[in-house]
Amino acid sequence: MxxxxxxxxxxxxxxxxxxxxxxxxxxxxxxxxxxxxxxxxxxxxxxxxxxxxxxxxxxxxxxxxxxxxxxxxxxxxxxxxxxxxxxxxxxxxxxxxxxxxxxxxxxxxxxxxxxxxxxxxxxxxxxxxxxxxxxxxxxxxxxxxxxxxxxxxxxxxxxxxxxxxxxxxxxxxxxxxxxxxxxxxxxxxxxxxxxxxxxxxxxxxxxxxxxxxxxxxxxxxxxxxxxxxxxxxxxxxxxxxxxxxxxxxxxxxxxxxxxxxxxxxxxxxxxxxxxxxxxxxxxxxxxxxxxxxxxxKWNRWLNMSGTFLAFRVDVDSPLKDVRVRRALNMAVNKDEIVKAYYNGNAELFAYPMHPDYVGYFQPLKEMPASVQELFKYDPAKAKKLLAEAGYAKGFTFKTQVCSCSADHMDLLPLVAAYLEQVGVKMEIQPMEYGAFLSAMTSRTLSVGYMMNNGHTNPTTTIRKSFTTGQQWNPSGWSDPKYDAKMDEVYRTKDEATRIKMLREMTIEILDLAPYIWLPTPYIYTAWxxxxxxxxxxxxxxxxxxxxxxxxxxxxxxxxxxxxx
Incomplete structure (x- = not known):
């Protein structure tokens, strides 16, 4: 059910x-x-x-x-x-x-x-x-x-x-x-x-x-x-x-x-x-x-695709360190993106669970402090974490982005500017959609990969993005214990139990920050x-x-x- x-x-x-x-x-x-x-x-x-x-x-x-x-x-x-x-x-x-x-x-x-x-x-x-x-x-x-x-x-x-x-x-x-x-x-x-x-x-x-x-x-x-x-x-x-x-x-x-x-x-x-x-x-x-x-005539709806900058964790780079990934989340002023870039037409937190998934979705205010801080702008703490990880002078990494998305082409330079303020430089590589998609599915994508991905449904949103070997897992995230939890979710008949399990898995992956979690925009349909x-x-x-x-x-x- x-x-x-x-x-x-x-x-x-x-x-x-x-x-x-x-x-x-x-x-x-x-x-x-x-x-x-x-x-x-x-x-x-x-x-x-x-x-x-x-x-x-x-x-x-x-x-x-x-x-x-x-x-x-x-x-x-x-x-x-x-x-x-x-x-x-x-x-x-x-x-x-x-x-x-x-x-x-x-x-x-x-x-x-x-x-x-x-x-x-x-x-x-x-x-x-x-x-x-x-x-x-x-x-x-x-x-x-x-x-x-x-x-x-x-x-x-x-x-x-x-x-x-x-x-x-x-x-x-x-x-x-x-x-x-x-x-x-x-x-x-x-x-x-x-x-x-x-x-x-x-x-x-x-x-x-x-x-x-x-x-x-x-x-x-x-x-x-x-x-x-x-x-x-x-x-x-x-x-x-x-x-x-x-x-x-x-x-x-x-x-x-x-x-x-x-x-x-x-x-x-x-x-x-x-x-x-x-x-x-x-x-x-x-x-x-x-x-x-x-x-x-008009309809306004919250995008059913989450926006994020994925970090490859399956190759050697500074981004394999969770302290670095958390630091880069804190370096981006996400509230300012909602207010200034989207003019209020976005939600700060609506991925990987979508607010429409009633029961499955937990608002940010109900999340642990460790998750909440990833959505707060704190460049000082970001620099401290980078220094602890051995990158006090920062580093440079490449990010691929699809030229098919006007939103991403405008948003990514803004994210890059925030990161530069904590010493991290991002090289942006725009790609046509075919090449962009092929880069991920063939696992030739760069260390950074700017995309949005459909929430799909309350179970697949976790499975396809964060379990081993999945096609739509741009970070290459792989954890046998996490995979086992996902298998158990699928075998569980009782929906209330599944909801509890998926809430815990959502918190776990948010904390590990394989992505820079970015706001989810509202979209309009007109006819x-x-x-x-x-x-x-x-x-x-x-x-x-x-x-x-x-x-x-x-x-x-x-x-x-x-x-x-």
Whole structure:
């Protein structure tokens, strides 16, 4: 059982204020096209093949490839529920619906989950790839097995599963070695959980032209660095209940994700109506947009990615010494970053646990003094610790940063200036996203590595960043005792016990300071009022907006009246 509780740290109230609720007599409209600058507006699709274990795969394929589970969007704040659906990869247990799964049930001896699949769902006809046929259990097993056998598989990702099999064409059974707390996320709605047919692999799964799924849209064009174009799947199976009436999905004929690397350009595109939705807007641009385009609708949300400067501890450098890492945390005036750099649009402490993870998250004021001091500006103590570690005269280290992030490109020189005041010099190396990501995954990254990383969910936020051999562990942190604690968390059925364990692990890693822990900014989403049945929701599974977009519609008459 997972909880979200009030999970609406800023999201729900902002959503409610966004005017997303529909008038009682409003009926959906079909047709039209929508242009979207998504949360990842600066990043092109990285890979079309789930077997590559590409974190962005769901984002780009999630209108085409469906999954066993998805968000129950009828529980959204917009619909009168309590969930903002902002989290990058967490669906609370009371907000999960079956997508390709119709129902599921836990059974004992052996410990297993039996999943009944929906009947009558069809793979579309795709010339050169496949003839239309029914979606069946073997398709689920094929996608799961291929993922499990991937040479790029995340360490331990499916180790909890003993066996997967299909007793009949509409039933899939996953047998477990032990109870596993993230079972639904791992194979049900996770980053790599899209279900695709063997015919796509036979044709070439990495080629976008072969992508073919059971979802509401078909991928009909892709230009790297420019756009992904999705056209309506006329044979899509699902419906949505609106105003007590069922409507066939999707409503919009064509959805285009625009890739725009330059911030000024995508802000201008929103202001001039060339983008209908822009999901990620820095606070610096909000007031000018509100003045120049006052009709825009807004949602403000606390970033679901933590910002930090990671220190490699798996190579010889001064940063292997915890005194040095703690000193560099104290050397950075984080309160000033919140007030002056973010103009108050950030939280001093919101990582590695996110405030939306109610119960799991502990405010800074509840943390031990040793953790609290890492967030207080104390250059005198920083110099003292550096001297104790043998670096009274300081040292120099290199930090890589992605040029794709305007925020990081602006923030890192500010961090460097703070460090220079205690004698530590930082060489900054900007990199294009592909090279930046490759540096980490191939372990060729520099001693310093400026990034943000998705919180994901309350367990994975710790596992992926701080346990041995994980792909998203930029510091190279490795401690067998810590790894063992993580394993125990996953095997623990009782959520209250898991919460206690994860709180202790969070305090432990904060104290050891493998990163400079930096503030977490608020982000804004804006959209034009002709986009209906939308209130800034971002994800209905791991980085997957597809089901959200499938339920939007376009008021083309309003758009025309407004002069666009």
């Amino acid at each position: 997972k909880i979200l509780g009030s999970a609406l740290f800023g999201g729900a109230m902002a959503l409610a204020a966004a005017g997303g609720a529909l008038a009682n007599d409003e009926k959906p409209k079909y047709g039209g096209s929508v242009e979207i600058g998504t949360v990842y507006v600066t990043l092109s699709a990285l890979s079309w093949d789930a077997q590559d274990f590409n974190w962005k795969h769901n984002h780009d394929t999630g209108l085409v490839y469906e999954q066993l589970f998805a968000a129950d969007l009828s529980k959204s704040v917009k619909a009168g529920g309590k969930h903002p659906f902002i989290a990058d990869a967490w669906l609370p247990s009371d907000a999960i619906r079956g997508e390709l799964a119709e129902s599921w049930e836990w059974k004992e001896n052996p410990l297993r989950i039996e999943i009944k699949l929906r009947k009558g769902i069809m793979w579309p006809d795709k010339p050169g790839v496949m003839k239309s046929r029914e979606f069946v259990a073997d398709d689920v097993l094929f996608a799961y097995t291929r993922l499990d056998e991937s040479p790029r598989k995340i360490k331990g990702y499916f180790d909890h599963i003993a066996k997967a099999h299909a007793p009949d064409k509409h039933t899939v059974v996953f047998e477990f070695k032990d109870y596993f707390a993230e079972w639904d996320y791992r194979f049900g709605y996770g980053y790599f959980s899209g279900i695709y047919p063997k015919e796509v692999v036979e044709a070439g799964a990495s080629n976008w032209k072969n992508v073919n799924g059971t979802g509401p849209y078909m991928l009909t064009d892709f230009v790297s660095g420019n756009s992904n174009v999705y056209s309506k799947n006329e044979g899509y199976w699902d419906k949505d209940k609106i105003g007590g009436q069922d409507y066939k999905l999707p409503f919009i004929d064509k959805i285009t994700y625009r890739t725009i690397k330059d911030e000024a350009t995508f802000i201008t595109a929103l202001r001039t109506g060339k983008l209908d939705i822009l999901e990620s807007i820095r606070w610096q641009n909000v007031e000018s947009l509100k003045k120049s385009a006052p009709q825009l 034009w009022p002709w986009v209906r049945n939308y209130a800034g929701e971002l994800r209905s599974g791991a980085v997957r907006p597809g089901p959200i977009y499938a339920r939007m519609w376009l008021d083309q008459e309003l758009k025309k009246k407004m002069g666009y």
